[in-house]
Amino acid sequence: MSAKLVLGVSGNITRPSKTKAFVEHIVGQVAVRIDAASVTFDIQDLGLSLGQARRLGELDPAARNLVERVVAADVLVVGSPTYKGSYTGLFKHFFDLLDPSALRGKPVILAATGGGERHSLIVEHQLRPLFGFFEALTMPTAIYASDRDFADGALASDAIRARAQQAVAEACRAIGGTESVSLAA
Template sequence: MSKKLVVGLSGNLTRPSKTNAFVSHIACELASRAGAASSVFDIEDLGPSFPPARQLADLDPAARAIVELVLGADVLVVGSPTFKGSYTGLFKHFFDLLDPSSLRGKPIILAATGGGERHSLIVEHQLRPLFGFFEAQTMPTAIYASDKDFANGVLVSEAVLARARQAVAEACRVAGAPNRVGLAA
């Protein structure tokens, strides 16, 4: 049996990125606890062929390879910074290119970042309906982190870290992966 794969996708367009750090933290913890491999990408990694693409065939080979990793993942960790109360436009564009059945049943951890608490419902009001359309299996625990939850780009909030651990445990159960508690910080 091949090793399970956890793929993280951050809807951020700039680097360094708190959203990428957040998604990476969750994906790495999940991979560690499940004995899986992990890869994390930003929307920016899709390169110049991505913004004008109208279908997957319009993407260059490097961008298509990222899409194939996302589609082939055993578990996804998706996150977006909050932009005007929702996910970024290019984050949505990525999912617009996918076949509606391509994520059916796929376990997904939802995460988002934002400047303050007033955007915390992005995960429930924006991300969960998006992945509901795809009939993905979103974890019950979604995670939001605001600027105050980070120090020097590193997630430091114990409350947010605890929610991340809870979502990771849920994903391990759903994916049928061992939950090697104690291996990840």
């Protein structure tokens, strides 16, 4: 097994989740290209202790383990469904628990889903500033997918797949990969 880890965090609290499927798709693409292990979790996987925790030490052991994996990952792919023009509250609460320096310099691919195009700027106006605060290395290409980009819960849009491949190539270069940029899905 590879020593590298690509980790996905989905801000969705329902299952099945288009957001989690979208994040898993991107995580899988990065992992294949850098020969890394991959794992994706959603906020629900953190359990009941998340909502009550005011600091990391108040999370149950399983949730703390997920936090440790986030901090240790070589690449993060983060995504949230759009609620009222922003990410979910528990998604934000999870990141509020992290030390401000925990993600410094870490390559992060930003992704979001929503019901329509009017929410597409969530990645630029909500997610990018959040990870800028952490001094993470957010990829220039962020990806937003609306309901019409999915079929039967899976990503179906060639345009969104191409945009995801562009972000994947950027992340690979950020961690020292030499693979050339390929926009083919």
